[in-house]
Amino acid sequence: MDKILNYIDGALVAPAKAKYLDNYNPSTGKVYSSIPDSDEEDVQKAVAAAKKAFPEWSSMKKEDRADWIMKLADLLEKRLEDFAKAETIDNGKPLWLSRSVDIPRAVSNLRFFATASLHFASESHNMDGHAINYTLRDPIGIAGCISPWNLPLYLFTWKIAPALAAGNCVVSKPSEITPMTAFMLSQLCVEIGFPKGVFNIVHGLGPKVGSAIVSHPEIKAISFTGGTKTGAEIARVAAPMFKKLSLELGGKNPVLIFADCDWDKMMKTTITSSFTNQGEICLCGSRILVEKNVYEKFKKEFVEKVKAMKVGPPMEDSSRLGAIVSKPHFDKILSYIELAKQEGGKVLCGGNTVKLSGEEKDGWYIEPTVIEGLSYNCRTNMEEIFGPVVTIMPFETEEEALQYANATEYGLTSILWTENLTRTHKLSAALRSGIVWVNCWLLRDLRTPFGGSKSSGVGREGGWEAMRFFTEPKNVCIKL
Numbered sequence: 001m002d003k004i005l006n007y008i009d010g011a012l013v014a015p016a017k018a019k020y021l022d023n024y025n026p027s028t029g030k031v032y033s034s035i036p037d038s039d040e041e042d043v044q045k046a047v048a049a050a051k052k053a054f055p056e057w058s059s060m061k062k063e064d065r066a067d068w069i070m071k072l073a074d075l076l077e078k079r080l081e082d083f084a085k086a087e088t089i090d091n092g093k094p095l096w097l098s099r100s101v102d103i104p105r106a107v108s109n110l111r112f113f114a115t116a117s118l119h120f121a122s123e124s125h126n127m128d129g130h131a132i133n134y135t136l137r138d139p140i141g142i143a144g145c146i147s148p149w150n151l152p153l154y155l156f157t158w159k160i161a162p163a164l165a166a167g168n169c170v171v172s173k174p175s176e177i178t179p180m181t182a183f184m185l186s187q188l189c190v191e192i193g194f195p196k197g198v199f200n201i202v203h204g205l206g207p208k209v210g211s212a213i214v215s216h217p218e219i220k221a222i223s224f225t226g227g228t229k230t231g232a233e234i235a236r237v238a239a240p241m242f243k244k245l246s247l248e249l250g251g252k253n254p255v256l257i258f259a260d261c262d263w264d265k266m267m268k269t270t271i272t273s274s275f276t277n278q279g280e281i282c283l284c285g286s287r288i289l290v291e292k293n294v295y296e297k298f299k300k301e302f303v304e305k306v307k308a309m310k311v312g313p314p315m316e317d318s319s320r321l322g323a324i325v326s327k328p329h330f331d332k333i334l335s336y337i338e339l340a341k342q343e344g345g346k347v348l349c350g351g352n353t354v355k356l357s358g359e360e361k362d363g364w365y366i367e368p369t370v371i372e373g374l375s376y377n378c379r380t381n382m383e384e385i386f387g388p389v390v391t392i393m394p395f396e397t398e399e400e401a402l403q404y405a406n407a408t409e410y411g412l413t414s415i416l417w418t419e420n421l422t423r424t425h426k427l428s429a430a431l432r433s434g435i436v437w438v439n440c441w442l443l444r445d446l447r448t449p450f451g452g453s454k455s456s457g458v459g460r461e462g463g464w465e466a467m468r469f470f471t472e473p474k475n476v477c478i479k480l
Contacts, residue, residue, distance in 0.1 A: 002033035004179055006042055006203055007186030009049035010196030015204070016041040021176060026092030026323035027314050029362035035179045038204035040212035043171065046200035047218050050142045050169035053197030058139045058167040066114040068194060069164060073110035075188045080104070083153065083181055088314045090180040091152060092323030092364070093277050095315050102154045103181075109157040112446045113466070117165035120467050131479045137471035139167030140244065144213040146206075146224045147182075149175035149325055150280045150386075156182050159223045162466035164199060171200045171219060173209045177326050206230065214238055221470065224248070225282075228384075228410075228455045235458075246459035246469050248282070248451055250384040251412030254405035255285035256427065259294045261417035262439065267298075271305055273415060273441040275368045278321050279388040280329075282456075283435075283442060285415045287381055287408075288392045289401050295394040299372065302392070303348045306368050311354045313363075321388060323363045330364040333387035337369060340380040345371040345391070376404040384410065398427065406432045412452035415441055434460070 004023070005012040015036035023033040036042070057065070076083065083106075084098035093102070124134040145159035156174050163170050174182035186201050202209050210230075214222055214237050221244035224234055231247040238245055255270060273285040290298045312319035324330040337351050350369030355361065368388040374380055381391055395401040405414060413435040416427055428436045434452040437443060444450075449460040459469060 001031075002180075004033060004035045004183040004203055005186075006036050006038060006046075007183075007189065007199070007201040008042070008046045009200070010190070010194065012186060012190060015039075016045070021205070023090070023179065024326065025089055026325050027089070027360050027363040029327070029364060032089065033180065035176055036203040037208070038202050039208045042202050042204070043209060043212035043216060046171045046202050047142060047216055049197035050171055050200055051218060053195060054139075054141060054169045057169055057195060057198045060167075062117050062165075062167070065165060065167065066117055068192075069110050069114035069161060071192050072185075072188060072194065073107050073114065075192060076103070076110065076185070077107045079184075079188070080107070083184060085315075086180045086184055087152060087178075088322070090178045091149065092314055092325050093280075094317075094319050094322045096317055097277060102151060106153040106157040108446065109154070109161045113161035113165040116162070116463070116467060120166075120464070122473075129480060131477055133475055133477045136474045136476060137166075137468070138474060140220045140470060140472050141168060142219045143168045143170050143470055144216070144219040144222045145170055145172040146210055146213065146222070146226065147172070147174050148226045149177040150277060150282070152178040153181040153185065155225050156185070158461065159225070160199065163223070163470045166467055166470040168221075168470055169198050169200075171202065171213055171216075173202055173204070173206075173213060176203065176205050179203050211237070215241075217241065220244065222246070223461070223469070231457060244469060246451075246461060247457040248459075248461060249412075249455060249457040250386075250410055251282040251284075251452065251456055252287065252382065252384050252408040252410040253283065253285050253413045253415065253433070254431075255288045255415040256401050256405060256417065257288065257290045257294075257298065258418040258420070258423065259291045260419045262419065265439070266417045267301060267305065269441050270302065270417075271309070274390045275306070275309065275321060275388050276442075278324055278366070279368075279390075280325060280386055282386075283413050285441065286385060286390050287404070288390055289395050289404050290392060291401075292394040292396050295392075299348070299392060303370055306370055307349045309368050311365050311367060313356065313360050321365075321368060323360075323365050324387065325364075327364055329387070330366065333366055333385060333389060336380060336383070336385045336387070337371075337389060340371045340374060340389075340391070343374055343378045343380055345380060346373040347371055348392075350388070377407050382408050398423065402427060402430055406430075409455040410452065411454035412456035413437065
């Protein structure tokens with residue numbers, strides 16, 4: 001059985017108290033590796049290493065820092081297939097998805113921010129001959145990066161890359177549910193001789209490791225992606241310490257479908273936006289709102305296509321959906337399907353567990369599920385399920401669609417399907433979410449700001465937003 005290790009001060013090390021947790025393969029329901037059950041002692045060692053490494057790393061030429069990150073990206077790309085298989089085993093997602101999305105995006109994250117650091121510029125302001133002001137942006141010191149289980153390496157690198165490129169040292173915690181590819185990344189760091197102490201990975205549970213990172217006085221910024229309740233607790237602890245916070249939290253994203261849309265394109269993409277990664281993406285469209293005059297047409301075709309989706313072993317290319325990431329999350333999703341029934345919802349398809357044979361007979365699989373007949377403001381439509389479950393409902397007017405769409409406490413993303421340009425601009429401006437995708441989904445330009453409003457978080461990631469977050473601005477005023 002594989003034993004995962006922490007990565008502290010350039011070395012792979014066991015947790016200080018030599019305690020470990022079980023790591024499960026979701027497709028089989030069996031333990032297949034162990035993960036350090038680290039605590040504040042391990043975090044303190046990582047912080048000490050980062051503090052020691054910071055003066056040299058922060059003063060290093062940005063081109064040299066970029067070279068180190070690019071070396072890591074190049075080696076990751078060479079090992080893409082190994083990482084894709086590891087991600088699939090650890091997370092339960094189909095191998096074709098890990099191979100085509102997760103690991104290539106991790107490579108892109110590293111390369112993007114390595115090169116972004118070379119072009120990151122500051123402003124100057126001329127006071128008409130009296131003085132000139134210019135802004136310096138210095139690294140903040142040690143950054144704490146805490147990433148989720150749904151897109152493990154994809155979102156892990158999304159945080160560490162800009163932090164490192166901006167000249168910070170990092171103490172990071174990947175999810176204890178999907179730790180394997182972060183561990184493998186640390187092995188690559190050892191292989192290339194990445195500078196000691198600059199980048200540290202401490203594995204373990206949120207209440208132990210995550211809390212120790214958030215509360216540590218030497219860690220000046222926290223970048224977190226995960227649940228809204230956890231984000232609120234992080235803010236409660238970190239805000240009085242005046243730490244910088246970037247919190248990318250939950251989503252309950254609406255899909256607004258108007259009759260004038262490109263129907264075939266909409267249908268294909270809506271299937272994808274509903275059930276990719278078993279619906280375990282914070283950006284998935286889980287509330288589908290359809291203009292009333294095409295609602296029955298949509299329902300018939302959508303349900304037929306969902307019924308045809310194969311739930312199967314993640315390693316099989318024909319499987320559209322793989323396994324749910326963990327037994328507790330599996331149970332949570334099923335509980336919401338029961339709640340929907342109690343609230344008067346009608347399950348049009350799915351709603352059941354899937355029992356496979358062979359090695360996967362004890363895996364955690366759920367059918368893609370479509371539910372109708374619920375009120376727009378019931379719990380099923382208000383609370384994040386984060387699984388292969390969507391609700392569909394009709395609307396009659398733009399105003400009604402907007403009311404339904406904006407009804408939740410979340411505001412991460414919205415998806416709008418229409419060929420009407422006036423409607424596009426009008427609704428895009430009125431939808432209360434950090435991202436609006438029009439006639440597409442998950443089309444990402446890494447230069448653009450990413451994040452949500454309301455209970456979906458604070459701050460933005462991506463592009464210059466990330467580089468600004470991981471630096472501290474200083475204005476210099478020179479009188480002429």
